[in-house]
Amino acid sequence: MHFSRIPLSVFTRRRALQVSASSLLLAAAPPAAAADASPVDRGGVREGEVRFPAILKSNEAGERDADGPLPDDQRVGFAVVALGRLSIEQILPAFAQSKKAKLAALVSGSPAKLKVLGRxxxxxxxxxxxxxEFEKLAAVDEVRVIYIVLPNALHKEFVLRSAALGKHVLCEKPMATNSLDAEAMVGACKEKNVKLMIAYRCRYQPHHKELMRRVQGKEYGSVKLIEAVNAQNQGDPSQWRLRQTLSGGGSLPDIGLYCLNAARATLGEEPAEIQAAISSTPDDPRFREVEESVVWTMRFPSGALxxxxxxxxxxxxSRMAVHxxxxxxxxDHAFPYKGQRLSLVRALDGLETETVIDVPAKDQFALEIDHMADCVVNNRSPATPGEEGLRxxxxxxxxYRAAESGARLKL
Structure with missing residues (x-):
């Protein structure tokens, strides 16, 4: 189109708006072939995955190729045993986020739950x-892993029954109610040549993994102090976690275990000494059988406390700090199912600064399930095997012994 053919007298604002926008775009558009010259957003297939080249400059935060999910027939089938709150609200929904595992069976004492959740x-x-009917799982070839989510006192029985079926086992923490049962669980799985993984979900959580990487890489020098707290206000005194025979203890094995395991894992050392104190509110019906609060200190061979x-x-x-x-x-929010926030505090140019470390949040349960599936497919040992739970x-x-004696206990 040539604007010289339109008389200036009639080239008003209204007339200009009537000029075809498409004709202007056509006049300025490059040839069709040139539009397809850059494939930056089209990607391509490489090693069986659809992948995309980076589109950001090298000074931007790195992008990771997203691994696609395995086809259904290649996923590892899991049977989830016990349909309590944790299973229904966290574990079962996590299979939708999983890339390597699938739900293949459910086991429960409630036919009503089985019917509803099965549908x-x-x-x-x-x-x-x-x-x-638990032993019938032996004939279900699609089930390769049995995930035990029962009360703590029942872990040993069902881990041994799972191993006897030749199935790999993912067992909730704490591993058992005492170390003798934990030893028996490790031994049974070794004897049957099946894998035993303890479900320390935080060990697979991205913020925790980044914390461990930076600490063990000594990016900021040696560790001097580790602080961690995990507390919550329990309610109904009749719940199984407040029954010694079912839980094996109170706050320590349930939620304090997160602090214990995180400190060991982050530092990459085993403690050499322990001191502890326990306190429970008198006459509180919640704490007739189990402890309310525990505080303990650990000294590590490196000198870290x-x-x-x-x-x-x-x-x-819920908080953890490494100094x-x-x-x-x-x-912050170190041990819940979501909401983690990792920050770095240090002096820069003479000023105290806090920098939030941007870590992508992912479903902790899906990550731990996928880790177990990967170990089964590739015949690897889990990052949190039965031996870790036994420790x-x-x-x-x-x-508990240190708190009872009031003395410093050498390990």
Whole structure:
């Protein structure tokens, strides 16, 4: 189009608006071939995955290629045993976020729950079992891993029954109610040549992994102090977690265990000494059988000290801090299912600064399930095997002994 053909007298604002926008774009558009010259957003198939080249400059935060999910017939099938709050609200929904695992069976003492959840998750009647039918899982080839989510005192029985079926086992923490049972669980799985993983979900959580990486990489010098607290206010005194025979203890094995395991994992060392104190509110019906609050300190061979605390009677608190020569790493909301925030505190140009470390949040349960699936497919040992759970069982027993004696306990 040539504007010279339009008389100036009639080239008003209204007339200009009548000029075809498409004709102007056509006049300025490059040839069709040139539009397809850059494939930056189209990506391509490489090694069986659809991948995209980077589109940001090198001074921007790095982008990671997203690994696609495995096809359904290549995913590892899991049977989830026990349909309590944790299973229904966290574990079962996590399979939708999983890339390597799938839900293949449910086991429960409640036929009503089995019927409802089986329908919700697309399972047939031949994938639903009561506890009395547990051994029928042996004939379900699609089930390769059994995830035990029962009360602590029942872990040993069902881990041994799972191993006898030749199935790999993912077991909730704490591993057992005492170290002798934990030893038996490790031994049974070794004898049957099946994998045993303890579900320390935080060990697979991205913020915790980044914290461990920076600390063990000594980016800010040696660790001097570790602080961690995990507390919540328990309610109904009749719940199983407040029954010694079912739980094996109170706040320490349930939520204090997160502090214990995180301190060991972050530092990459085992403690050499422990001191501890326990306190429970007199006449509180919640604490007739189990402890309310525990505070303990650990000295590590490197000289690092850890001050850890837990409570069933305090307002919710969840935080971890690692103090080093040159900086501190602070992990807020350290142990809940979501909401983690990792920050670096240090001096820059003479000023104290806090920098939030941007870590992508992901479903902790999906990550741990996928890790177990990957170990099964590739015949690898889990990052948190039964031996890891056994170490914590022995350390918690030492914490109880130290609190009872009031003395510093050498390990």
């Amino acid at each position: 919700q998750y697309g399972l047939g009647d031949d994938q639903l079992f009561t506890y009395d 850890a001050a850890l605390s837990t409570s069933y009677g305090a307002h919710r608190a 080093m020569d040159e900086a501190s790493l602070i992990l 914590d069982m022995r350390l918690m027993a030492a914490i």
